[in-house]
Amino acid sequence: MAASDELTRRRFLLATGGVGSAVALAGCSSQNDPSNDDGGTADTGTESETETTESTSGNGDTSSTQTLNLLSSGVRTLDPIPATTSSDAEVGVNIFDGLITYPNGEPNVEALLATDYEISDDGTTYQFSLKDGVTFHNDATFSAADVVYSWERLAASPNSGRDYYLLSTLGVAHETDDEGNYVPGSMAVEALDESTLEVTLTEPFHAALQVMAYSAFAVLPEGVVGDIDGYEGEMSQEEFATNPVGCGPFEFESYTSGTSVSVTRFDGYHGTKASVAGVKWSVIPDPSAQYNAAMNENLDAFDIPTSQYDSAKISVSETDDRGREVGTYGPARNGKTLNYLRVPTISSSYIGFNTEIIPKPVRQAVAYVANQQLFNERVFKSRNVAATHFTPPTIYPGGVAEYEKHAENYPYGVDETRLDEARAVLEEAGYSDSNRFEFTLSTYTAEWESVAKILRDQLTSVYVDVVIKRTDFSVLANQLVNGNAEAYTLGWSFDWPTPDNFLQLLYPPKTDTSSGNNVGFTNWGGTDAATRATEAWDEKVASNPGPSDAAEQARNEAYVVIEEANWEDMVQLPVYHESEELFSYDRLSFPKFGSGGSYRQKKNEFTLSEEQ
Structure with missing residues (x-):
């Protein structure tokens, strides 16, 4: 029977922002991350996108001339297919649309360029009905052929x-x-016609729609870039990476690497037309300079660097059922009372090791010395949650309770510094005061640098010398991609909100930085633990991709094996799960973002009052 004969219609529930079929979801996040209680099996809806912070509402006039001013850690590229960082994605999500999205960073997918879909009874064929009347920034009209081209670039470029x-x-x-x-x-x-797209999978996949919502699946005008066979292209890839064309709520205006990115309102947008006239992301690496810019009101929304942060100034007026806190912060240095939003995110932050350079005993010694609870209290002022696993608690098999139960088996101690154990494992490997080991730890924030200094000072007494290298995040990202970092601090936010998205970074074949197709950067392999992790992934994760309870159980068993294999070889040291905090002035109003993080949030529903 032809696939189209056995399709069952599943409609996107646009009014609620959910999906007609319940989808198992969870979440995680990238550069900072704690856990949120909206993991597990998602309901079919998401909170109303009209919920806003307690900021004064803007005038909502789409003819506003106000520009929204925000911070960025540094944008590497504006082309969605090589973009792999949250700072790249934050700009990209406003320039590009895909078939599906995470509305306001919520882990419940919602239709965007698709209107509804059909899925075959065997779960392998998806047929999407596409939105009519969509125009790209270059005036081209959107059709199914644009999706075929964009996904072919993702596969073949x-x-x-x-x-x-x-x-x-x-x-x-x-x-x-x-x-x-x-x-x-x-x-x-395949484009069945201009408004119908058919996608066929080799087998059912439990998070198919969630993966399609990832930023790399963004849709471009057909043939705009000529980096794949059959398309001459209007631009080279290099030109497109700094002058992109999409069909999102904002169109590209300017980009200066290491300085700023600007976009302007796209009046022809098919969705809610942006209120603000544009958005500018300024790259300000220094935390003191960031805070000065915020206190001088040159930024509308921002984080407060931990060095300037005072938890006693927070007053929470509301906590919703997802653990998000709304309130005020102040008075700030400039005398103003700021609006405050705290959102537990699905994310993990960690220290990674290039295992080809840093031997196992040294990695284990770092883990013995590391005191995650101390880091959280002394460095992060208790803004985060100490971590023992790479999988965030809310999407860990069995949820937060099972995460905490299994954490009792963590062999290195999460709230103490075990110098004796660190010294013993190093002496057994032949290290001593006359035979010390030195490595470079690359960091990209002041907080991570403080963590690195604590580790450096403690490791000195156990035959290990650490050289701390502070760099911009975009520079570090390039070093990681090229396999040039010895040890590094990093975070991960979900591309799709299930444990396999996190634990793919601990699948040894995908950590080989020489492969050009890696996801992790540890070059992990050749050990018993690496073999167990590989077999667990191959035999239980990759072999059980479907949505059935039995398949999920098999994957859950593998996830635990992979976490424990990481503990044994210590290739990625879990440090914390983050809660993202956002501070803003009364002139700004915006929807609360979800556990996917603010970087997934389109800015077309942000409003600024004319009086600033």
Whole structure:
């Protein structure tokens, strides 16, 4: 029977922002992260997108001339297929739209360029009905052919950083050559007509729609970039990466690497037209300079650096059922009382090690010395939650309770510094005062630098010398991609909110930085623990991708094995799960963001009062 004969219609519930079929969701986050209680099996709705912070409401006039001023940690590229950082995605989500989105950073997917979909009874064929009347920033009209082209770029372009997500994780049917490489043009993504797209998977996948909501699946005008066979392209990839064209609520205006990115309101947007005239993200690496910019009211919304943060100034007036706190902060240094929003995010922050450079005993010694609770209290002023696992608590198998129960088995101690154990494991490996080990730890924030200094001072007494290298995040990201970092601080926020999205970073074959198709950066392999992690992934995660209870149980068993294998070899040291805090002035009003983080939030529903 043809796939189209066995399709069952599943409509997106646009009024509630949910999906017609209940989808198992959870979450995680990137550069900072604690846990949120909206993990597990998601309901079919998400909170109303009209909920706002306690800021004074803006005038809502779409002819506003006000520009929204925000901070960025540094943008590497504006092309969605090589973009792999949250700072890239924050700009990109406002320039580009995809079939599906996480509305306001909520982990419940919502239709965007799709209006509804049908899925075959065997769970392998998705047929999407597409929105009419959508125009790109270059005046081209959106059709199914644009999706085919955009996903072909994701699969076939040499510039793609996440072809793995499309071809392997999602498992879109395709052909490979004798060396296992994708055969261009063979992917089962077909435009049935201008407004109908059909996608065929090799087997059912439990998070198919969630993966399609990832930023790399953004839709571009057909043929705009000529970096794949069959398309000459209006631009080279290099030109497009700094002058992008999408169909999002804002269109590109300017980009200066290391300085700023600006976008302007797209009056032809198919959704809610932006209230603000534009958005400018300024790159300000120094925390003191960031705070000065905020206190001089050159920023509308911002984080307060921990060095300037005082928890006694927080007054919480409301906590919703997702753990999000709304209130005020003040008085700030400039005498103003700021509006305050705290959101527990699904994310994990950690210290990663290049295992080809830093031997196992040294990595274990760092873990013995690390006191996650001390870091949280002394460095982060208790703004985060100490971590023992890479999987965030709310999406850990069994939820927060099972996370905490299994954390009792963590072998290194989360609230103490074990110098004796660190010294013993190093002496057994032959290290001593006359045979010390030195490595470089790269960091990108003042807080991470403080953590690094604590570790450095403690490790000195156990035969290990740490050189701390502070760098901009965009520079560190390039070093990681090229395999040039020895040890590094980093965070991960979900691309799709289930444990496999996190634990793919601990799947040894995908940590090889020489492969050009890696997700992690640890070069982990050749040990018993790495073999167990690989087998757990191959035999229970990759072999059980479907949505059934039995498949989920098999994956859950594998997730625990992978976490424990990481404990043994200590390739990624869990440090904390973050709650994101956002401070703003009364002139700004915006919807509360969800546990996916503010960087996933389109800014078209942000409003600024004319009086500033």
